[in-house]
Structures are given as C-alpha cells and as structure tokens.
Amino acid sequence: MLAQAATADVAPANPKRPGLSALARFWPFIEPAKWRFIGAVVFSLVSTLSGLVIPLVTQHIIDGPIAHRHFSALWWPTLLVFGLGALDALGVWLRRLIVARPSSQLEITLRAKLFAKLQSLSIGVHDGWDSGQLLSRAVQDMSTLRRFSAFAAPFLVINTITIAVGIVVMLFLSWPLGLVVVICSIPVLFICKNFQQKYRIVSRLAQDQTGDAATIVEESVQGIRILKAFGRSGHLGRRFIRQVATLRGTELKKVHNEATLWALISGIPAIAIGLILAIGTWSITADRMTAGTVVAAITMATFLQWPTISLGFLLAELNNAGTAADRYWEIIDAPVDIQNPATPRTLPVPVSGRLEFRGTTFTFPDGSAPVLRDVALSIEPGETVALVGVTGSGKTALTTLVPRLYDVTGGSIAIDGVDIRDLDLTELRSVVTVAFEEPILFSASVRENVSLGAPTATESEIRQALDLAQATDFVEGLPWGLDTRVGEQGMSLSGGQRQRLALARAVLGTPRIMVLDDPLSALDVNTEAKVQAGLKAVLRESTTLLVAHRPSTAALADRVALLDGGTIAAVGTHEELLASSARYRYVMGSVHV
Template identity: 50%
Template sequence: MPVPVRRLAVMAETRATTAPDRSAVRSLLRLWPYVRPVRLRLFTAALVAVLASCTGLVIPLVLKWMVDGPVADRDTAGIWLGAFFLLLLGLVEALLFGMRRWLVARPLAHVEAEMRAELYARLQRLPVAFHDRWASGQLLSRATADLGLVRMFLAFPLTFLLVNSVTIVFGVVVMLLQDWTLGLVVLGPALPVVVMCVYFERRYAVMARRAQDQVGDLTTVVEESVLGIRIIKGFGRHRTQARAFRELSSTLRGTELAKARLLATIWAVIVTLPELAVGAALVLGSVQVADGDLSAGTLVAFLSTALALRWPVDSIGFLLAMSQEAATATERYFEVMDEEPEQDAAVRSDPAPDAGLRFDGVVFRYPDADPGSRPVLDGVDLHVRPGESMALVGATGSGKTTLTALVPRLHEVTAGRITLDGEDVAALPREELRARVAVAFEEPTLFSASVGENVLMGADDRAGAVELGRALAVAQAEFVHALPQGADTLVGEQGLSLSGGQRQRLALARAVVGRPRFLVLDDPLSALDVHTEAAVEAALRQVLADTTALIVAHRPSTVLLADRVALLSGGRIAAVGTHHELLRDNPEYAHLMSGTGRQEDDR
C-alpha cells in the first residue's frame, strides 16, 4: 500500500479509537438550532405516528370482543361488524403513517439544506491553515454522506424511538390489564435486553466513527486520483493506484462487516429473548384456557398485543445503530463548524504616516510547525514605496510565496506587522483588505465557469465587458476570442481544457481587472513562452506604473519589470537595490540570476 493511503488508514483508526468519550444524546442535541424552525411539523408528525401505532394496538381488543362474543355465539352479523372495524382500524393506521411521512419530508429537506449551506459558508471563512490540515475528501464526506445520515435520523429513528417507546409502554399496560401473570412472563427479558443495548451502544459508536472517517479517506483518494489522472497515466501508475484503492476499500469493508456483526448480535438477542417469552406465555395461557381460568378471547387478544409489539421491540437494535451513526455524523459536522473562522480586528488602528506596502519585523511560523523550530520568516523588514514595483528574489524554500500570502492575510503573521498606506492589515476588515490587494499565484486556479466569470472574480459586481476586455489585453489573453463561445466558454474543472500558459494569463487578467491599489504576483509569467512573456511584460508595465506591486521573480526578464529588487535569504531581507546594483554587488543574487541558481519555489 502506498504511504499516503496507508497513512489515511492509520489516521482513521486513530481518530476512532482515541476520540474522547461522548454522549450520543449530547451530540444529537446540538441539532436543535436547526430543528427548532420546523419543530411544529416534526412534533405533529411524531404525534400522528403515536396515534397510528396506538390504533394498531386497538385491533387485539376488537379480536377479543369477536372471539368471546360473535364467534362464541355464532353471530354472523357480529363477525362481519368486527371485520369492518378491523378493516377501518387498518385503513386509519395506514393513513396516519402516510401523513407522518408527508409531514416530515419538506422540513427535513430544509434542515439538511440549511446545514449544508452553513457548512459551506464556514469553509469559506476558515483560514488557509485549516484547509492545509484537512483532506478535501473528509470535508466532502461531511457535506454529503454525514448530512444524509443526520436527515435519516431526524426522519426515522428520532420519531420511532419515541413512538416505539410509547407503543411498548401502552402495549405492556394492555397486556397486564388482560392477564398480569402472562404480562410478567413477557416482561422477563426486558433487563437483559437493556443491558445488551448499553453494551452494544458503546462498541457500535467506535465502529460507526471509524467507518465514517474511512469513507472520508476513501473520498480523498478518489478525488486526488481524478484530479491527478494525467500524472497517474503519464507515469503508468494506474494499477498501483487501483491496488491501493482496493486495499483502502477492503479496510472499509472490514469495518462495515464488524458493524454488521455487532448489529446482528444485538438483533439476535433482542429478537430471540422476547420470542421465547411469547412462546412461554402461549403455553401458560393455553393451560389457563384449558383450566377455565382464562377466556379464549383474552388469550387471543394478549398474544395479538404481544405480536403487535414485535416490530417496536425488534426495531430497537437498528434504530440505536442509526442513532449512533447520526451522532458520529453530527460530531464530524461540528468538528468543522467549531473551528474558529477568520476574525477581523474589533478596533481599527490609526494609519501611520508612511504609505505604500511595509513589512516591519515580520516573523512567520506555520501553525502546525514545531514551536521550537526556526520560523520560515524571521524579522523581515521591507518597504515598497507608493507606485513602486518591488521584485522579490530568493532561493528555493526561502519563503517568497509565504511572504506574499501574508499581505492578503491568507496566513496570519506570527509577530511583527504589515501595513498598507500606514494601516495595519490585521486591523482592516478582510473584505476591504482583499478589495485593495489583488493576487496572482504561480499555480493558476480556475473554476468550472466561463472565462469571463473566472476573470471578473477579481472585480466588483459592477464590472462588465469593458473591464474584461482591458484585463484580457493586459494579460495577452486574446486567445479567448477564438474559443467556441468567446468569453462565455466554459473552461471546465480547474481549467484543464486550457494550456498552462493560457490558465496563467487568465489568472493574471483576474488580478488586474479590478485596478487594485496593491498587486501581489507570485512568478506570474513562469508558464509563458519568451514571445508571449515579452508581450505580457510590455502591457503589464502600464499597469504597474499606477500600482504598488510585489512580484516574486525567478527570471531576469521578470525582475526587469520592477523598479527595485529585494533578496530574501535565511528568512530575512538580505539586500535591496536595483537589478544591476545587486548583480554587481551581491554574489548570492548574481548566482541566482546566473541560471544555475534559479529554482522553482516549492512553498
């Protein structure tokens, strides 16, 4: 099994076995804020189901009347009357259960939709560090499979655990009133069944959590395989991936079989013990009828009531199983919802007198890094003057991309501060900050939308064809006009129907379409050929003339776009100057620009 897949299997096992003890009831109670708006229909549905179930328990009483009355007296008219009442009771029961289903369908679909919408909204507000830690398949499974389990719980177990409990209590009272000795015989298995249910609940909770986590891991593998299909095919690794998937799928199969064995065990106990008790009551009741101590009608009514309680008793096992799965699904849902979203400062600071983009003693360490490890950035001081373009150069792993991600607060600084026109970015509302700062990353990301929609994501809602055309011209993305539907052409998932250079030009167009005051570009021209690069650079110079820009660069041609260059080395700014000054005076910079020292930045 490849290491990533093996790691997913181990993580699922660890999450299931090391999770803290919890109460399923307490977990499920967290659903109340979502259920509260539709509580009236749900309570009405539960009441209707109770009435339907209790209606079914009236049937044995009619049978008792028929056996001891019309049947014993050979009264044909009375028998037909009894049959009519039995038919009427059956129709009423069926109608009530159908009404219950109608009552819960719409509100529960609403609850599921609201929970999914809130989960998606929370994911948009969570910091990048959260998304770096979490596998996308785990998040996807929480938004789909887990919420499906929650909806099923609200539709079925939530109602029928109540309905069946009321039915069992009502049925036991009816049996005790008919003959208390037979009633005690039937009640004999109650204590062993309760003990088994408690034992079953604890073990099944662990297995249910493990299975749901493994489903998330399996979803991750499928998603990564689909997105990386070119790599898999290019290196001929499809058999290896298929084998790894089968092994992970086999692990999930084993967990599901373990769940099935637990459920089979509890179901065997819940079904067998009451059946034995009913059999004992039948023998004892028959003896009493033969001795004349009990009427035949009473015995028929008693046994009919006991048989009517088979479904409420037998269903306890899988209702508890579904409740446990819903409880773990709820826990997994709130694991995401309980994460702290990005927060804006409560009080906005007064701007400092300096303008432009400034880094003051910026220190950054990734949240999941060892606290004692060396920070990625350690005391960065840099000032990009208003209207100036600053190229950022450094060796692989020097933290260039990380530094650019701090400007729009994709990550939060560990220490120090970053200011835009004298205002601390930590004090700016994120919406305002990201309206001021536009970004284009080295790896362009496009969405399953039209070309125009992808580009106009970088502008406000009022932007239209004029702004789109200007941005495409700056990015030298005239190829858009040759697409089948022009700017309305759908680019497909991640824009993989386009070349790397085309995607990068669209990402650059998205960055400049809104005429931002600050522009952060992470090696935006790396995928372009020399002729296209020259054309883009010529157009980009006009944009940079009116913008304060920080540009990560690896090639001299990109560096020459900037007014000055900053060399990042050892987590600090080692030198600042023009390209020619640093080329002359700084050996490290000269080495990087020589060609042998240029590397692709990996972080």
C-alpha cells in the same frame, strides 16, 4: 497543530462518549420547525397505537359474537378494524408529508453552515485536513443527519412509547401474559446498552476510513495526468484497494455487531410469543382464560415484535448520527485564527496603497523553524518591487501574509500606515488582489473565473484584462467564448492559458495593491514579452509585490528585494544588484522554477 488536526481524523477524542450531547446541539436548527417534527411524531403515534386497538377488537369478536354465535353483531367490529387500518395509513401519509420539508431544510442549513465555516478557516487549518475527510463530512454525514431527523429519531420515540403502551395493555388484558412480556423486555435493555457502546466506536472508525478512501479517489482524479505519465495508476489503485479493504473489515465489524443485536432482539420476542402461547393454552384448558384473551395477547405480542426488533436498526442509526454530529462539530468548533478585529479600522480615502513590512516574522503552525525573520521592506504607492530568492527562501510565504491567508507571528504588515490585522477582511481583500504561481480555476465559465474578485466588472473591463494577459485570442477560440466552462481545476486548458486567466483575474479593475507570485512562469518567451508590455502600464497604477524567478520578470520592477534565509539581504534595481551582489547574480543565474 497540523499534526493534531490530522490525528483528529483518525479517532474521536473520547470514543466511548455517547453522541447524544452532540446531537442535542442541533436543537437551535430544529426549533423553528419543532411543531412539524412534533406533529410527525403525533401522527405516527396515532397510526401505530391504532394498531394496538385491533387485538382488543379481536378479543371482543372471539369472546362475543363468535363464542355466542351472534354473527349479526360482527359488522360494527369489522367496520372498526377497517377504520383503524385507514387511520394507520393516514398517519403514515401525514408523517411523511410534514417531515420531508424541515428535514431537507435542516440538511441544507447544516451544509451551508459547514461550508461557511470552511471558508472562514485559515489556510493552515485546511492544510491539516484531508480533502476527502471534509468531503465526506459535508456530503455523507449531512445525509446521515437528515435521515436521522426524518426517520430514526421520531421512531425511537414512537417505538419506545408503543412498546411501553403495549406492555401496559398486555398487563391490563392479562397480567400473567403481560408479565412474560415485561420479563423478556429486560434483557433487551441490557443488550441495547452494550451494543450502543461498541457500535459507536466502529461507526466512527468506518466514517473516518470512508473519508480517507474519498481522499485517495479525489487525488487520483486530480492527478490522473501524473499517474498515467509515470505509469503509477496501478500503485495508487493498490493503495485504494488496501484502504477500502480496511474499510470493508470495519464495515464487517459493524455488520457483526448489528447481526448479533438483531438475532438477540428478534429471538427474545419470539420466545415471549411461545411462552404466551404455552401459558395461554394451559389457562384455556384450566378455564382460567378465554380464547379471545389468548388470541389478543398473541396478536399484541406479534404487533410489538417489529417495534422491538427495529430498535436494533434505530440504535445503529442513532450511533451513526451521533458520530456524524461529532465529526460536524469538530469542524464547526475549530477556532478561527484569522478573523475580523472587534473594532475594525478603515483605510484613508483615497487609498494610496503604501505597503510596509515592519519586522515581519512568520512560522508555520506546525512549529517548524521560522520561514521569515524580521523582514523590513517598504513599497511606495505605484511602485513595483520584485521579490527574488532561491527555492525555500520564503517568497511565497511572504505573499500569503499580505491578504492574511496566514497571519504574521511577529512584527506587522501595514497598508497606508494601518496594520492589516486591524482591517476588516473584506476591505483588506478588496484592496489586495493575488495571482498565485499555481493558477487555480473553478468549474465555471471563463467570465466567472476572471471576474471572481470583481463580480460587478463590465464586459469591457473583462476584455481589457484578457487583452493585457494575452488571453483574448485563445478565449475567443473556445466554443462559447467567455461563457465556455473551463472544467474542474481548469484542466481542459494548458498551463500557460490557466496562468494568463489567473493574471487577468488579478489585474481586473486595476487594484490598489497586487501580489503576483511569478505570474509568467508558464508562458513562452514571446507571450511573456507581450504580457510584460501590457503589465508595465498596469504596474504604474498599482502597488505591486512581484515574485520573480527570471531576470526578464525582475527587470519589470522599479526595485528588487533579495530574500535570503528568510530575511531581506539586499534591495536595489535589477542592474544595481547584478553589479553589487554575488548572491543576486547566483540566484538570477541558477533558479528556474
């Protein structure tokens, strides 16, 4: 599954499929503001079509007042041209005014839906997507869709109608000259169709490669300390250059396609104007056509030149939007494999916090060998069980199953006798708190980071949690105390400081069940001892599953479970296992992660 998800980033499932169906799926988002979008098209049509009247006024002026030297009759056609110009300007102003808000709201709504979907997907699905790909879809693709809804889509309709009306007016004005425009329009249709098929493939490739480049930039920023420490900044820089060089080649293919289209579309109207001039001149000398008709026809053809030429840009935007829509729906349509049950059960009141692993088996979605096999373990309310094992034995995998970051693939996990898959996710995660070995902090204040799982926590409760985690002193030493922003990933803090804040977040409010993945690994011996002393009081109040790599951490537990080869090999107190299990002695003596 992970391999399939990663492959989806490289190319669309069917690159020749037009993105119109994907774009059509946005109608429910557009429908509430449909009259604004329709109004924008109407105002633009009024603005554009008013320009088609000017050549007819020009014909009247040349064949009327000028031909007959009735210059006193020029004032009203002149005023009419001024009026048409004012109408044109008014239409442009009104279109921009009424379409700005709904198009911006569309972008916000789509981004919010995308963000919500990303939050609902399991960790396994996230592992299959590069972060840069998700970033480019959430930012660049949404901007592309906004521009398309506000500009390209309306003008595809407007310019098509303008060209059609212009041809009809040309035929009415002079059918031979109108026929020239019709004949010259036929190649444009075939050129546009061929362009759309080719451009869409290249457009999708370019957008995916942009996501790959964004991934490299994000990784280099987040891992800047490692890159500098190992002197490998140049290596990743060269990798980035290779990626953007590939992207440059793809973009040049886009430019080549666009240039070919623009050249052909720009040249054909010019040919039409030349033919109109030639035929019109001959018709005037043959006394078959008036000078006003020829001037009006040339003016009309010149006016239609821009709507025709702009089709190249608009079709490119259509394909970019279609590709962005495909990429958007790929995420939205991704199945949510961890979700609320149809009829959730509730935990008994009050929640005692008995945690049971009943033949729990787990395999990662990539189809590799099972990580956990038939794990059987019961943790009584208020009991602390330390989970011990060598690297790769499945400790962290087991901790991710309790809050349903992953789902078991066999057996079950129960809280107070209720299968956690039958619980509402919000209720489950309000009962279970987690502190991971690698502490994750957000670009927010210390207060916001610590109270992330308990946003209603009081100042006193937050400070108690900080005291327990031995974090009060360094937090008070920060420039703004609890309100100090810790920066992205909390990298402005040391590893031990980040871990202590993560621990404070986990113990805030004394949750019924705590899952702590080696929460003291980054602490020095003295700080660890102080934190352990504070933890003992909290652990008596909560059911705790504690991943331990140090004997001192394992000694905190009431019992220790030895995980070996994905299954529970032994259970007992720290002292009992030291005395009875050679494997446990080996693990406690050799593992320092």
